[in-house]
Amino acid sequence: MIELRELTKRYGPAVAVDNLSFRVEPGHVTGFLGPNGAGKSTTMRAILGLDAPTSGEALINGRRYAAIERPLHHVGALLDAAAVHGGRRAFDHLHCLARSNGIGKARVRTVLDRVGLASVAGKRIGGFSLGMRQRLGIAAALLGDPGILLFDEPGNGLDPEGIRWIRDLMRSLAGEGRTVLVSSHLMSEMELTADHIVVIGRGRLIAEASVPELAERFRRDVLVRTPDDAELARLLRTAGATVTRQTDGSLAAQGLDAAAIGDIALRHHIAVHELTPRSDSLEDAYLKLTDDSTEYRAGRTTS
Numbered sequence: 001m002i003e004l005r006e007l008t009k010r011y012g013p014a015v016a017v018d019n020l021s022f023r024v025e026p027g028h029v030t031g032f033l034g035p036n037g038a039g040k041s042t043t044m045r046a047i048l049g050l051d052a053p054t055s056g057e058a059l060i061n062g063r064r065y066a067a068i069e070r071p072l073h074h075v076g077a078l079l080d081a082a083a084v085h086g087g088r089r090a091f092d093h094l095h096c097l098a099r100s101n102g103i104g105k106a107r108v109r110t111v112l113d114r115v116g117l118a119s120v121a122g123k124r125i126g127g128f129s130l131g132m133r134q135r136l137g138i139a140a141a142l143l144g145d146p147g148i149l150l151f152d153e154p155g156n157g158l159d160p161e162g163i164r165w166i167r168d169l170m171r172s173l174a175g176e177g178r179t180v181l182v183s184s185h186l187m188s189e190m191e192l193t194a195d196h197i198v199v200i201g202r203g204r205l206i207a208e209a210s211v212p213e214l215a216e217r218f219r220r221d222v223l224v225r226t227p228d229d230a231e232l233a234r235l236l237r238t239a240g241a242t243v244t245r246q247t248d249g250s251l252a253a254q255g256l257d258a259a260a261i262g263d264i265a266l267r268h269h270i271a272v273h274e275l276t277p278r279s280d281s282l283e284d285a286y287l288k289l290t291d292d293s294t295e296y297r298a299g300r301t302t303s
């Protein structure tokens, strides 16, 4: 488990992370979302002991990173896939990392195989595409078979096949009971990958919820189709709902959920042909949540 306790990181007068507290539990993919400059990378660097917090703490299984012996066995991370020596061969790069944590060559071969780089193990990294570098970075993160994994924007610059591969990998790592924290600025991607979402903006926690909870929070209304719309609208209003009749004759009801509407219709022997809860897309929800915390945005065009 990863736990942040009132984590704050300042760079001079700028506050990159502001009193941030949340937990990342095992067995799930937790999506860590926020606009550019929200503080995601700084938070991850603090978890990995690369940035010292100004105050508060970031703990891995209850300990600071620096206090963990042979950390690759506990935590693996992909922060910046470009930050590798291009002159090295893939196998040698991983073997060098492995040795420093007492990990043997067999494990290097296993992780190269898991990320699909076995056939280029002897090739120099300088000739690798961005996608291959991402895979190599992930192989490095997996070397020590750690229970906790952090990935900073792992899909950046990848083609759709590469993005799908990363998504499936994250899900299978969580399925193995690991703690997986993955940052992104795309809710559309996290909706497909993550079970839990943590949203930050300007270094502060904006929302923390499961994906279904977040969808529920942004539930808009329930669409109801019935041949007896006037009578059902009257009954729903009596039960406290706000009901709007749409141009196609269907009803949009707010204030009652689909189950309550169905029960009312049943009690009054009214046929219901459709009953659909409608939510804002998570992308819309995310934009609403982070509206005040976007660092740079296009100005409104005035004519």
Ligand SMILES: Nc1ncnc2c1ncn2[C@@H]1O[C@H](COP(=O)(O)OP(=O)(O)OP(=O)(O)O)[C@@H](O)[C@H]1O
Pocket (backbone or CB within 6 Å): 011, 014, 015, 016, 034, 035, 036, 037, 038, 039, 040, 041, 042, 043, 185
């Ligand atoms: N070493 C540093 N020195 C000064 N300011 C920094 C430093 N690192 C980050 N910052 C600032 O801290 C804030 C948070 O940056 P951070 O990189 O953590 O955000 P992020 O959410 O990862 O953004 P992005 O999605 O653009 O990568 C930004 O305003 C950034 O300019």
